[in-house]
Amino acid sequence: MSTTANHGGESPLLLQFRHGLRRDQFDNAIRDIRGGWARRELWMTLAFQDIRRRYRRSKLGPFWITISMGIMVMALGLLYGQIFRQNIHDYLPFLAAGFVIWGLVSTMITDGCQAFIDSDGMIRQLNAPVSIYAYKSIWSNLIIFAHNIWIFFGVALWFGVDLNWNLLWVAPALVVLVANGLWISLFFGLLSARFRDVPLIIGSVVQVFFFITPVIWRPEMLPDRALLLDLNPFYHMVEIVRAPMLGQPANLEHWLAVIAIGVVGWAVTLFFYSAYRWRIAYWV
Numbered sequence: 016m017s018t019t020a021n022h023g024g025e026s027p028l029l030l031q032f033r034h035g036l037r038r039d040q041f042d043n044a045i046r047d048i049r050g051g052w053a054r055r056e057l058w059m060t061l062a063f064q065d066i067r068r069r070y071r072r073s074k075l076g077p078f079w080i081t082i083s084m085g086i087m088v089m090a091l092g093l094l095y096g097q098i099f100r101q102n103i104h105d106y107l108p109f110l111a112a113g114f115v116i117w118g119l120v121s122t123m124i125t126d127g128c129q130a131f132i133d134s135d136g137m138i139r140q141l142n143a144p145v146s147i148y149a150y151k152s153i154w155s156n157l158i159i160f161a162h163n164i165w166i167f168f169g170v171a172l173w174f175g176v177d178l179n180w181n182l183l184w185v186a187p188a189l190v191v192l193v194a195n196g197l198w199i200s201l202f203f204g205l206l207s208a209r210f211r212d213v214p215l216i217i218g219s220v221v222q223v224f225f226f227i228t229p230v231i232w233r234p235e236m237l238p239d240r241a242l243l244l245d246l247n248p249f250y251h252m253v254e255i256v257r258a259p260m261l262g263q264p265a266n267l268e269h270w271l272a273v274i275a276i277g278v279v280g281w282a283v284t285l286f287f288y289s290a291y292r293w294r295i296a297y298w299v
Contacts, residue, residue, distance in 0.1 A: 229253070
């Protein structure tokens with residue numbers, strides 16, 4: 016008789032919650048994540064190859080990413096600066112920083128959903144930790160971010176932004192974002208491999224959050240904004256990087272929010288990844 020029948024028709028997921036994880040499942044998941052990090056030469060190479068393939072035979076290659084982002088920032092900056100009646104010298108650096116960071120955060124999420132689906136052939140053929148495909152997704156987005164960050168520096172130098180010692184906070188902020196991006200890729204990549212509607216749902220949610228996150232508008236433009244912004248995880252993720260880029264001190268509230276998101280996210284991810292990691296090869 017099947018396990019499902021023995022438990023009154025309960026789903027495997029409910030049974031997993033009821034009985035908890037076996038110690039060996041959790042240990043194997045941790046070994047997989049550590050093993051993925053140890054194979055960083057592999058996923059770094061795969062990420063570079065993906066970006067090169069995307070811009071194959073192009074004269075400028077990946078710098079088209081920077082050009083398209085730069086045109087978008089300039090166009091939106093001039094347009095919304097007039098609509099919102101903002102001083103362009105203050106508004107354009109704010110917009111450039113926000114756009115570049117939003118690009119990193121949003122693509123870590125949407126690409127994370129596709130991390131295992133897009134690597135289905137390699138998952139079936141390559142004897143390697145499954146987590147390398149999540150690492151590859153994160154590294155690809157960091158490469159693109161490294162191209163786009165020069166847009167902000169160009170705008171900042173042109174408009175005389177005070178690039179002071181607060182800029183040093185950008186490095187630890189990116190580390191925290193990447194730590195969150197990794198659990199997002201593992202969790203939503205796993206979920207998307209099982210349920211193919213998940214990437215579409217997440218993509219729509221991310222698009223909605225773009226308009227309710229202070230990227231093209233300033234937080235002070237929203238009356239009675241406290242609750243809406245405090246409950247917006249994207250706002251905190253963007254702000255821990257944008258504030259020091261604009262020469263402002265780090266806000267402890269944003270840091271605590273992003274760290275709390277990471278702690279809860281990793282706890283949930285480790286449970287599901289430990290229980291269902293071995294099924295990814297069958298789902299993709």
